[in-house]
Amino acid sequence: MDYPLNEEMLDNLLADPGSDLIEMMKRLPGDIMILGINGKMGLTMGRLAVNAIRTAGCSKQVIGVSRFSDPEGRRKLEEWGIRTIACDLLDRNAVVELPQVPNVIFMAGRKFGTDGAEDLTWAMNVLAPAYVGEHFKESRIVAFSTGCVYPLTSAETGGCTEAVTPEPVGDYSQSCLGRERIFSYCSRTYGTRVLLFRLNYAIDLRYGVLHDIAEQVWNNRPVNNTVGHFNVIWQGDANRYALRALEYAGSPAVPLNITGPETIPVEYIAEKFGELMERPVSYTGTPGDKCYLNNAAKAFSLFGYPRMSLEKMIEMQAEWFKNGGRSLGKPTHFEVNNGKF
Numbered sequence: 001m002d003y004p005l006n007e008e009m010l011d012n013l014l015a016d017p018g019s020d021l022i023e024m025m026k027r028l029p030g031d032i033m034i035l036g037i038n039g040k041m042g043l044t045m046g047r048l049a050v051n052a053i054r055t056a057g058c059s060k061q062v063i064g065v066s067r068f069s070d071p072e073g074r075r076k077l078e079e080w081g082i083r084t085i086a087c088d089l090l091d092r093n094a095v096v097e098l099p100q101v102p103n104v105i106f107m108a109g110r111k112f113g114t115d116g117a118e119d120l121t122w123a124m125n126v127l128a129p130a131y132v133g134e135h136f137k138e139s140r141i142v143a144f145s146t147g148c149v150y151p152l153t154s155a156e157t158g159g160c161t162e163a164v165t166p167e168p169v170g171d172y173s174q175s176c177l178g179r180e181r182i183f184s185y186c187s188r189t190y191g192t193r194v195l196l197f198r199l200n201y202a203i204d205l206r207y208g209v210l211h212d213i214a215e216q217v218w219n220n221r222p223v224n225n226t227v228g229h230f231n232v233i234w235q236g237d238a239n240r241y242a243l244r245a246l247e248y249a250g251s252p253a254v255p256l257n258i259t260g261p262e263t264i265p266v267e268y269i270a271e272k273f274g275e276l277m278e279r280p281v282s283y284t285g286t287p288g289d290k291c292y293l294n295n296a297a298k299a300f301s302l303f304g305y306p307r308m309s310l311e312k313m314i315e316m317q318a319e320w321f322k323n324g325g326r327s328l329g330k331p332t333h334f335e336v337n338n339g340k341f
């Protein structure tokens, strides 16, 4: 099996468009703007979109908007053929200057650091969507959200479907529901086509739940199994689904769960890493039965199953550590089950 051995190989893998995305680019009218592009998912999504457009042979532009706190991201995006615009989405006067485009992916948000600065999180997750929803009322909008808007549940349920009423725990999750409500309000008021993209744990090899468990095993630290189960999806699949979701945005706003098909026990993953990395595995924490779990059956019926399997993700992650692959140093804190981030 081929494993990505360096970041260039990993970025290439993440930006490999499937035939479904290429076909969609041929159908989709107009340019695509990604708001909050300069993050873990956005950079690779921008490149994926450009690759799909080029292979489709169409002339669409991809525009990436962020503050570009890290200028390296902007440099890469420009190199890949993405037009960049620096904008603070909390600056209403700057948002109204953004060019109109038919397709918008909203992925700016704030999670970590919420505890103690709750007002900032609410501003970023609710006020910025209000400015964006108002300005882009004529566009289709895929608004990133999270599975954390649902109540915590047990593994036996198979995860929350879109039919479960949101019941978010803590300020971060509540503000994410606030973001959804604002986009839903815009959809109701202006007829804006909106899709609420309720994502649970995208990963690439530099960050994510698998990375965090693998890092604990690799460094002979006990694995935290406070939250006993989780869902995970390869970032390349999550990004592909997000772009494809543009075609499913509607009014009223459409909620859609996005994650992988498995409800995965933490201990199963830890033991697999123990075998692959030849390390003993130990645990810390008091296992509870309540977790953030999503059921993404509806997304699979629309887009098909993810192209990347769980087993392959586990093997690639183990190899990444064994080969000294880089970590972003951004832990997911998937072990949190009290809503405090």
Ligand SMILES: NC(=O)c1ccc[n+]([C@@H]2O[C@H](COP(=O)([O-])OP(=O)(O)OC[C@H]3O[C@@H](n4cnc5c(N)ncnc54)[C@H](OP(=O)(O)O)[C@@H]3O)[C@@H](O)[C@H]2O)c1
Binding pocket: 035, 036, 037, 038, 039, 040, 041, 042, 065, 066, 067, 068, 069, 070, 087, 088, 089, 090, 107, 108, 109, 110, 111, 124, 128, 144, 145, 146, 147, 199, 200, 201, 202, 203
């Ligand atoms: N990754 C996951 O597994 C996961 C799971 C559930 C939900 N989500 C949500 O999905 C979205 C994308 O995830 P991600 O992991 O790529 O997030 P991320 O790494 O935090 O990236 C989001 C980017 O948005 C930009 N941004 C933040 N505030 C902004 C502002 N005021 N104006 C303009 N841009 C701003 C930031 O770049 P600049 O500093 O350059 O502006 C940031 O890097 C996030 O909203 C996240 O909460 C992710």
